[in-house]
Amino acid sequence: MMATETAARKPRKALPSMSVLGPVIALVLLIVVGTALNSNFLSAANITNVLARSAFIGIIAVGMTFVITAGGLDLSVGSMAAFIAGLMILVMNAALPVLGIGIPIILLGMAVALVAGIAAGLLNGFLITTLGIEAFIVTLGSMGIYRSLVTWLADGGTLSLDFGLRTFYRPVYFGGLFGISWPIIVFALAVIVGEVLMSRARFGRHCAAIGSNESVAHYSNVNVNRTRLLTYAMLGMLVGVATIMYVPRLGSASASTGVLWELEAIAAVIIGGTILKGGFGRVWGTVIGVLILSMIDNILNLTDLVSPYLNGAIQGVIIILAVILQREAKAKG
Template sequence: MRNLSLSTLGPLAALILLIVLGASLNDNFLSAANITNVLARSAFIGMIAVGMTFVITSGGLDLSVGSMAAFVAGMVILAMNALQPQLGVGLPLALIGIGTALAVGLLAGLANGLLVTRVGIEPFIVTLGTMGIFRSLVTWLADGGTLSLDFAMREYIGPIYYGGIFGISWPIITFALVVVIGEIAMRHTRFGRYAEAIGSNDKVARYSAVRVERIRLMTYVFLGLLVGLATILYVPRLGSASGSTGLLWELEAIAAVIIGGTALKGGFGRVWGTVVGVLILSLIGNILNLANLVSPYLNGAIQGVIIVLAVVLQRKKTSAEGR
């Protein structure tokens, strides 16, 4: 497989290099605790990035996911706090929270998708707008401060983030499931194939009887649902939401997608590559924290260099492929 060798192996090699580097710098790097920590922290961005892979593959973009996550978290907390007097602390209230997260995520994705497909506005503009709207709404709901989940309920749902089975925490398990589903959807279903076709040339797709607008809409809704899912796992961690929740997540998710070898202009989607991209970004932060080589404040700078480097390397490869 030509594609596998060229676009996927590069990021994978970089990931392995980072792991070797991390292991040689700090003995704790390969400890179960650290690995679990890195994976669990990657899970939120990771799930969103899987959804982002489909949006970008079909030629779209979603800048609103970070704000959307904050807004969903805010709504979840408000809903659970409001219903706690009637329902009490327990499973029904937790299910209300989960339902709220998925519903708000779905509706937010639907709003983005409809503005792009029905109204016909550039995805960049639409999601730049909704990015501001979602973040402003959550700040307003929190009255400029923080929305906090009632303490008893926070205790109750804590295991969603901190618990797990066989020593693997729920966020990691959920992330793994999302990745497998995403990979299968991209490689082995019509949805994935159509997304690639639309991103490659939407006119050709339209002339091939592909329902272009519907597929595009579905990518935004899918992403919205995944933002909801990520928020379900995120809320128990801190039990609060504010105007700064999920700040810059959109850029991290997009960066992970690009590092993973998905083309920003669309047409080629790599779910596995996105996972590798997410892990690379998390590991850089983790290694900087563990080793005393470089200030952790330079995390962003190093991530930036990696993003640019990844794209430069991919471009070299594609031009080499061309001839």
């Protein structure tokens, strides 16, 4: 196992440019195609739209990169986001008569989202590490639990933030600094911190070590369980952050909130070059993966080239192509 890992990794070190270039080439190609098909594609408004709506999946995918690098998986993030959004709305609506519309109630909502996210992540992590249950099963279970809980909280309908409160909270999604909207700024910050943690800090090296060989990592004095637990808690916290950005957009949460976000996040991580089995991850690659995914949607909406029935097929083809580009590069090297 260890031998094949090192053998497989040597060429990448010898010729890093190709594997690194794979997803970048795919992204550049998409941008060229998009620009050729519609002149509005590169307009500031469209770029802001695409980046801002990528932010939810993007922020979550940064956390997912660490979980997957450490050999784990989390299927519950989409449902978790829906549940946290519902919880946040309920708490903020309930606190409205006491706190009134203002900064404190927004901070309360944000605190609820972060605490709930970290708690949900720790719970997943605890079941996976301490009780030693398979990550796939634990998070499949919690995926169903959170999805049902939000349906139950909403009584099958939709939870809506008080109208006045929503108007006050709206700038958190639509406003920004120096013309760059908040979700983009937060996404960028999450990526920078994630990239530093992954490639410069001990935490990132520990994650990669655990993902590539748990026993060796253990004997090398890496606290396997604690590191894994931390990856899940961090992912939970980032789901909370994503929810803080999500709620002001439409001011509502329902059973259809965040459906399939988990698969989009996992796909973005893999397109970006992180290995699904764990042992190697890169955060900047994940960003490219997220951008590729949301750009495909955007381009398909901006053109009439294909029947909308085929949108899913086009997405699938591009995802597979983006990954093939990397594999081919590796084989050549």
